[in-house]
Amino acid sequence: MEVLSECFTNINRRKKIDNSEPSETFQRCLSVVDLTYIGLGSMIGTGLFVVGGEVAKSIAGPAVVISFLFGACAALLSAFCYAEFSSQVARTGSAYIYTYVSIGEIWAFAIGWNMVLEYISMISSVARAISATVDSVMDFKIKNATIEYILNGNRWESPIFEEYPDLLAGTFVVIVVLLVSLGTKLSSAVTMICINVLFIILFMIAVISFVYGDIANLTSEGGYFPYGIGGVLEGAAVCFVTYSGFEVICISSEECTTPKKSIPIALGAALGIVSLTYIIVSGSLTYLVPYGDIVPEAAFSTAFMEHGLAWMAYIVTVAIILAGFSTLITALYFLARLIYALSIDGLFFKTFSAVNATTQVPVKATITFGAICTLLSIFLKYDVLVTFLSIGTLCAYTIMSGAVIVLRYRPKSESISHYGHIDASSDGMTLYTHTNNSVHLDTDEEESIDGVRVPDKTGTLRTQFAGLSVFSGYKPGVVVPFALLGFVFFSVIGMLILNNVSDLLSSVGLTLVVIILFILSLGSFAIIPLHKHSVDTGHIQVGLVAVRYLFLSLRGIGYRVTFCVCQTGLCRLCISE
Template sequence: MRNVLGLVDLTLLGVGATLGTGVYILAGQIARQTAGPGVVLSFLIAAFASLLAALCYAELAAVVPTAGTAYSYTYVGVGEFTAFFVGWNLILEYAIATASVSRAFSNYVDVVTGNVIRTWSMRSVPLRGSFLAEYPGFLAVGFISLLAALLALGVKESTLFNNVCSLLNLITVIVTVVAGSCTSNVANWSIAREDIPAEKHAGVGGFLPFGVTGVLAGASTCFFGYVGFDTITACGEEARNPKRNIPLSILLTLGVICAVYLAVSMVVTMMVPYYEQDLEAPFPSAFEKVGLPVVSWIVTIGAMFAMTTRVVSPRCSASRLTADFPHLSMVGSMFPLPRVLLTMAADGMLFRSLALVSTRTGTSLRSTLLAWLMSSSMALLFNLEQLIDMMSIGTLTAYIMVAVSVVQIRSVSVPVPSESIFDDSLLYRVEAGTDATTPLSTGRVLKAVLNYERLQEPSYVTSWVVPLVPFLPYLSILLNMSLMMMMNWGTWTRFGVWLLIGLMVYFLYSVWHSTLAEMQQLDRKPESQDRVSTLPEDLMLSNQQRLSNDSLAGTEPNNKT
């Protein structure tokens, strides 16, 4: 792959993958239903929770600059078995997200054109079945095909498209905030209870009309407004100076998104009382009420550029999709999918042919084709509203395992050989110099979470280090697990079915064809297994053999002979 992406490209990719039309809707919805003007605090709390995950991603992105995102980090820190399921979940997450956005985008276009597509499809090719869509999403497949073609052309071309849309979206947000500030009234943050119409059911008034519990409930929804920065980590093999630029762009992205959400939530709640917010279109409605219809149109047109990052559809449960998944992204959802497939294939988790990279475009055409096939099939046939909650589980699982990997990497200090069947992480193999006989790593997860007395400052040189380890990673794990517990049983059932399919794939194919299995068959061990100080470099040489030494080594090895 070609190293062509700089800090600006990476940051705009993260902003584009995170900031969508949800920025125009999410704050108003939460203010109306959950938190009132306290939605500002909800976004602050959610930003802190997201920062915990971002810090962990930043450290591991500097240590393991590959295209596999959370899959690669888990592979290094915890083990092959756990990493496979993290990657397996990421595949489903990105495929569903791409299909959902494209389907919603097609519905939006259909509404603008007078429902011509829906009318013809319902009459000519209706679909039957609770798990199927009402009609085939032919237009959605067309959008996915265009995006896949753009991704296949090369990373520079696709990021240029994303950069233009992201900048136009940011300009629209700035215009919205400035225009809204001119008509803001701070008195809307202190409305007395007796001034609230009884039929509004708007709590007790004031800044926290629904109390602290409302703010916390709002924060759990706001949290998903910050999801998307992990897309940056899929560019580890295409970024210039990835050990510096990827961690920095992750933190810059989170800072920009936090500033935008805070500004938007303050403006919208001061323009119009929280109990009068329009659930479907808070900002256009607010500008209409304050006598600025021109700005309302600017917001509507500007939101079209955010369609690369979030789509609102009148018939695709727009309010629910936007509230739960404001981060959905056409580029941001599909961009990492071929790269995760490529990385897993390079490790033998999937067919190795998927890891072939075109010398002309610098992209994996086969992985892109598979990503197109999966996303298009879902967009064409399935009722995606039954599947979208599974995206949250995939995201939260990845966050948890990245935090676990940080703790695990920090816990490595003294080589202690073991024949435990649970010790299969590459990290442990390099440290202990032993081969695992069974690819199970649940024990490593438990050890990483519970064995904190051996934690130390990282023995490798990196551009970013998570502070207060293990406290901050543990807190991130706790918060993400609490969000996972809020999922309904139907979502968990579908998630379990997907894991069972993954289990069959792993034991029928991956375990026999993985890089670790081949090393074991050849009775090979990673080189320099006694050098803890250069652990990431040695580890990546055995894990990601397609990467060059120059792209991995940020410092000279500290050889100990």
């Protein structure tokens, strides 16, 4: 039993961060503007040109604008969680490091490698999308030449491998690897140029769409809500994935000048700009042509051709290439630093934690994983690559939302917001001293505020609920994580039954089971606010976290939608029957 207990303790141990000594491993050269452009480059992928068309065509109709607005609200609540962590943990690692310091090592390990898989798939699939876009403009001459001269006219037949080696896709990844390896400032500058040109093109697309469009297109073929409110909400679940990528901003904590201030500002600015862009672009599409005439795979190109503007199709192609290239840069930038964070914590080979003295970039991680992405983009099929993309995003956002709740009800002596200078006392107890002079913690029981020592009751029952003996007697902060786990577990089981039983009302037993599950779910959730949460005026704290967590759980399971988050503009979203 002692061995099992020690094993359990080790896999759940939390990383301690000394915020009083800022890391100097990377060059601090990124401003708020740089961070905002990095976020824009990651979020505005080439999916901008397909997701809006797909949702308008098959799910929400002209009300796709409202779907994007709801998706933006959900993404904003996710960003709040990242903003709160970033104001307390100024370290490279994003969701991985936030999970490590708040929940434990085993969870951080799972999230970290989920995100590695996600970004490897993203880089490879986006490279394939750019290659296909360029090749289509050239009437597929590159593809045909590769099959004729390299494969002697034969094609590979495999469920996993592409029918020919896509050397152009691999070339794009190699270019990005070299660019990212030369330094953060250079890659940030290139991203900025790509995004600026892209926004000029998007502005042109919006203006021309409103000039040649007709307001009658918004109400034809069933009105503005042809699929009803349900279609708008279902569309919001799909649109939400287009906002993924803002976590790239948080990976830059050790490379920006004022991380605790700059990252939350950049998160808000990037999400605001992206939300407005998606709303305007999707709105201009449904204004240009009736939603029923949209061709999702090439929404804007075909729409402009209907109005005799074939030259605009080439402009749209340039925009797709720019969007894809900026996504490649930011994705590889994120992946290399995530590998660095895993390595420096001992969860991967230490050699990948080496940072080049000249460029101050984890070059080994960048080149090694860039090579892996190159090989995958050359040989694997596109649909195989996009299969893994949604896993990491859903896991990271869900655990981040839950982690904020757990931290909010954790005693202040264990809170990461109070990890300042760390010393070891004579009896082996670790002392955490906040750098703010108004708060000093030296035990697990008390805090000092303006010289008056008062008990720390964070994580304990509120005074008015002290009579609930079933929840008393536990260590402060222990009940809330179990209540949260119960809420998620009962909600997931209930949703799975609802989604897989076609005629629920015909079975009285199943109906009662679902009702009981949702009562247990709401009961578990209601336990959380019975406890006292912490209030830390020294860092950002945001509300609605629990509501965000509820929304995310229902979004991921409740809607009958299967989607990919390739952000490439070439795959068709799979809408289940």
